[in-house]
Amino acid sequence: MIDPRRITLLNNCRDASGPVIYWMSRDQRVRHNWALLFARKKAEQLQQPLKVVFTLAPSFLNAPLRHYDFMLKGLHEVERALRRLNIPFYLVQGEPEIELPRFAREMKAGAVVTDFSPLKISREWKRRVGAHLPLPLYEVDAHNIVPCRIASAKQEYAARTFRPKIKSLLGELLTGFPQLEPLEATTESHPVDWSSISCSLKADHRVAPVEWLKPGEEAAANCLDTFLEKRLSSYAELRNDPNSGVLSNLSPYLHFGQISAQYIALRVSESRMPDESRSAFLEELIVRRELSDNYCFYNDRYDSFDGSPTWAKESLMNHRNDHREYLYTADEFATAKTHDRLWNAAQLELVTTGKIHGYMRMYWAKKILEWSESAEQAFETAMALNDRYALDGRDPNGYAGVAWSIGGVHDRPWFERPVYGKIRYMNASGCARKFDVARYIARFEEKKSM
Structure with missing residues (x-):
C-alpha cells in the first residue's frame, strides 16, 4: 500500500488510455522506490504497460565527469534490474522539458509518474513538462521518509522546530515496502548504448571518477551491510573523528537515489546496535537530511x-x-x-x-x-x-x-x-x-x- 500523502498531481489532467511512464530522476533505483511502485500500480489499474525513462540533460548545474560516471554506472544497473522484471528502460538525451513530452507522445502514454526533488531546476522542469502534457503528471516523494510537503508547510527555523513534526509522523510512514512485481509480458526496447552515451558527455574530465567507492544499487546495499556490521556500534562515540572510519559512506548513494533512506532507517532501527549509536545516526539520516529538503523546497534562495x-x-x-x-x-x-x-x-x-x-x-x-x-x-x-x-x-x-x-x-x-x-x-x-x-x-x- 502506497500512502496517498506521498503523491501529488502536478497538473489538472486525468488518466488516459496508454502506457504509464515512470520518469526516473532523483531516485535512481529499482528496489524500495515508492515512485516506481506507484507507477507499477497505476499501470496495473489501467491495464497498460509500464515504461521507465531517464532524461539525461546536457548539463546539470555544471556537474563534472566524476558525477556523471557514478550516475551512469548506477543507471546501467537499473536497466539490467528492470529487464529482469520485464520493464523496459529508456534513456533520452536533451532538455527534459522538451524530451519528456516528446517521449510521452511517441509512446502514446496515458499517465506520467516522477519522483520528488526540492531543487529549483527539477521543479522548473516539472512545471514546464506538466504544462505541456495533456496527461496527468504525478509526483511521488520516494526520497523522504516523511514526504516534504507533509512534514511541514513552511521553512522550518531549526532542527528543534522540525524534529517534533517528523517524529509525530514516523510511526505512520516508516513502513516496509511491498514487492515490485514483474510485468507479465515483455515489452521490447532497445538496450541503451552506454558507451556512446559516455563518449557524448561534455562534462569536465579534469574531475576524475573515484575508485574507492563503487556506484550502483548493489554496491549501496553492500555498503549498508558493512556499516551495520562493522561501524554503527561506534558511531555515537566516534562519528566526529575523521580518523575513526565509522561513517556510513552512504551519502553518494543517497544523493543519486541508489538506496532508499527509508530502507536504511528500517535496517538501522531493527539492528541490535547500541541505542545511542542508532539514535545519533537516525537523527542525521532523517531529521537533518529531511530538514535540508525542507529548506530547499521553501526557500528559493537556498543556493545563495x-x-x-x-x-x-x-x-x-x-x-x-x-x-x-x-x-x-x-x-x-x-x-x-x-x-x-x-x-x-x-x-x-x-x-x-x-x-x-x-x-x-x-x-x-x-x-x-x-x-x-x-x-x-x-x-x-x-x-x-x-x-x-x-x-x-x-x-x-x-x-x-x-x-x-x-x-x-x-x-x-x-x-x-x-x-x-x-x-x-x-x-x-x-x-x-x-x-x-x-x-x-x-x-x-x-x-x-x-
Whole structure:
C-alpha cells in the first residue's frame, strides 16, 4: 500500500488510455522506490504497460565527469534490474522539458509518474513538462521518509522546530515496502548504448571518477551491510573523528537515489546496535537530511547567501570591513594553497575522494568565510567547490550545510566576534580536542605528493 500523502498531481489532467511512464530522476533505483511502485500500480489499474525513462540533460548545474560516471554506472544497473522484471528502460538525451513530452507522445502514454526533488531546476522542469502534457503528471516523494510537503508547510527555523513534526509522523510512514512485481509480458526496447552515451558527455574530465567507492544499487546495499556490521556500534562515540572510519559512506548513494533512506532507517532501527549509536545516526539520516529538503523546497534562495536569516545577514554586514589576517582567491582554495595545513587536508580529501568528513566540512566552510573578502564571496566559493568535487554535491544536504556554516541557517546567534559576527565559530584547536589532527593531515598531504 502506497500512502496517498506521498503523491501529488502536478497538473489538472486525468488518466488516459496508454502506457504509464515512470520518469526516473532523483531516485535512481529499482528496489524500495515508492515512485516506481506507484507507477507499477497505476499501470496495473489501467491495464497498460509500464515504461521507465531517464532524461539525461546536457548539463546539470555544471556537474563534472566524476558525477556523471557514478550516475551512469548506477543507471546501467537499473536497466539490467528492470529487464529482469520485464520493464523496459529508456534513456533520452536533451532538455527534459522538451524530451519528456516528446517521449510521452511517441509512446502514446496515458499517465506520467516522477519522483520528488526540492531543487529549483527539477521543479522548473516539472512545471514546464506538466504544462505541456495533456496527461496527468504525478509526483511521488520516494526520497523522504516523511514526504516534504507533509512534514511541514513552511521553512522550518531549526532542527528543534522540525524534529517534533517528523517524529509525530514516523510511526505512520516508516513502513516496509511491498514487492515490485514483474510485468507479465515483455515489452521490447532497445538496450541503451552506454558507451556512446559516455563518449557524448561534455562534462569536465579534469574531475576524475573515484575508485574507492563503487556506484550502483548493489554496491549501496553492500555498503549498508558493512556499516551495520562493522561501524554503527561506534558511531555515537566516534562519528566526529575523521580518523575513526565509522561513517556510513552512504551519502553518494543517497544523493543519486541508489538506496532508499527509508530502507536504511528500517535496517538501522531493527539492528541490535547500541541505542545511542542508532539514535545519533537516525537523527542525521532523517531529521537533518529531511530538514535540508525542507529548506530547499521553501526557500528559493537556498543556493545563495541571500537565503540566510536576517540576523545572520545583518551581523555579517556589520563586520564586512573587519580586518582579515588571510585572504585567498577561489583558485587558491581549490588547489589547497592556504597557510592552514588542516584546511588544506580537508580540501585534498574532497578533491581526491569526492567527500569530506562531516565534522571537517563544517570547519572547511567556516574558514572559507574567515578568509574571504565577504560572506557572499565565501558562500559562492564553498558552494562551487562542494558541487564540483563532492559526489553528493548539488544536493539539499550540501546547500543546507554551507548555509549553516556561513549563513547561520538552522542555527542561532552566538557570541559576536570579528569577521564572523554572530555566526558560530570553529578553529583548529577545537578540532585538536576531538581527534588526532596530525594523523588526518598526514593522510591527505601524502595523497598530494603522490
